[in-house]
Amino acid sequence: MDGLSATLEAKQAGTVVIRLAGELDLATREQVVLAVRAVLPAFQPGALVLDLAAVTVLDSAGIGALVSCWKLANGAGCTLTLRNPRPLAYAQLELTGLLDVFALSEN
Template sequence: MEWQELNGYVWLQPQTRLDSQGGLFLKEQLVNIPIEPHKIWVMNLATVDFMDSSGLGAVVTAVKFARSKGCRLVMCRPSATARLVFEITQLDRVFEIIENIEEIFSNSSISEELLSA
């Protein structure tokens, strides 16, 4: 997984395969992200072409990690594969999934603190 800070967001780019190896790498890289409460993290899943239970577990870990640090993690542009895994596991009801970055601000659950950060 690669990450970068751009335009006030932390952008996460996982590997194309979120299996045991890709999931482990994602979890290891989370600790390298500088923590700023109320920061929005965006995980771009457009290029994920394979995801198994280990990869899904790593995504769940990433969401929990971000929340524990006072950050918000959204899934952006999930590939058909990632979307199908989320739907089968019903995590599409738990994760915040968007198709483009503008949807972050149209989501009614966004707090005033995030808008002013």
């Protein structure tokens, strides 16, 4: 298990980016949710971006964490975008039907 790191980057007014790196799985899912819970009230962004470019593993628990983050952001009146998902992560989001839920972007 490599773990997960989350790096906060205030991009521009109203947008916050959290760069994730490592494994987003059962062992690390709560770390992502806690990061989003901390960012939303602290920065009150209009847009939150989770950069997945360096996420090496995304299992069902990790997908559940992304859904939880989407719900938190949505409840705070904030849009959530997933940026740069790797091909396997993209395929998993497609398979679960979540491509219709999440906004996606590339850098």
